[in-house]
């Protein structure tokens with residue numbers, strides 16, 4: 001191999017970036033992580049039980065103001081279990097945004113249920129509460145005490161709003177519909193730990209919420225997740241299901257099929273150290289977002305994602321819309337150009353109703369998610385992003 005040729009830039013979020021390059025979003029490990037992990041190694045509490053698991057569960061639950069936290073192996077596992085404890089059953093339907101990472105829709109399928117995809121609202125790019133209401137009011141009917149989707153004949157059981165990119169969903173109108181139609185609300189707050197909606201923390205705005213501690217999230221345990229809820233019975237059930245559904249602490253007795261979805265003590269140790277730094281991480285993310293916003297206000301054709309007046313975003317991934325007509329090139333061309341300068345950027349997700357994996361799901365909407373998918377580009381947003389690197393990204397985008 002000719003080593004004088006620069007390695008091609010990968011656009012995967014966790015992909016290695018060539019030396020001197022600027023990654024999209026990588027962890028900041030600069031607190032008590034080593035100390036706490038060493039405590040696990042020294043004490044040999046390295047597996048799925050141990051003091052850090054309980055401590056981490058309390059730290060996250062307390063932070064969002066929830067009564068209970070149940071740690072899981074991933075955010076996807078958290079979603080799967082949250083749907084099960086919320087009573088979602090095979091052949092039910094769950095309302096999910098079309099514009100999201102695929103995990104929540106997959107979790108719905110793991111539960112044997114079906115997603116109903118709903119378009120985004122154009123202002124903050126979250127699931128559109130008006131379209132949710134329109135679907136429930138116009139496309140569903142009560143039959144024998146069950147709310148059925150008229151098109152599929154399936155029972156509609158839950159709404160799964162996803163707070164994408166660090167910004168909360170406008171949840172009150174969704175909660176209103178949920179109450180009206182007796183639906184449970186399962187929040188996917190995996191991208192938005194610390195975000196606030198009217199002073200309340202995302203993940204604890206409804207019946208049950210889920211977080212992810214994957215490497216690209218605002219805090220990380222390498223891989224991991226958490227369920228938070230104020231419902232003690234649900235929390236107990238979640239713990240039971242994530243730990244192989246053991247009905248006896250000694251004898252191997254199981255009433256139900258459980259899952260091995262546990263977080264290890266070593267991962268939780270890292271999580272405890274990361275939680276100590278979360279307020280500071282959020283401040284840094286805000287500072288990066290404000291710097292981007294100030295610069296792009298002067299760049300025709302490049303528009304930063306907005307923050308609603310009722311929201312506090314954690315700006316997990318700073319994302320811009322690129323208007324080809326005004327800016328001169330489209331989002332994918334800009335992505336490649338940034339890549340050629342060692343700057344990692346990436347588009348938003350293919351809208352899920354377009355995904356072959358979910359081709360059988362019901363869909364309701366217009367072209368908002370499609371348009372966001374065409375125009376959006378997420379920019380380097382790591383907590384550890386150096387000022388000179390931030391300026392380099394801004395310069396590459398602004399100097400046209």
Ligand SMILES: Cc1ncc(COP(=O)(O)O)c(C=O)c1O
Nearest residue numbers: 074075076101103190212213214
């Ligand atoms: C919106 C959303 N939901 C769920 C997940 C799944 O979390 P995990 O990777 O921890 O399974 C992610 C990201 O990874 C995500 O962005």
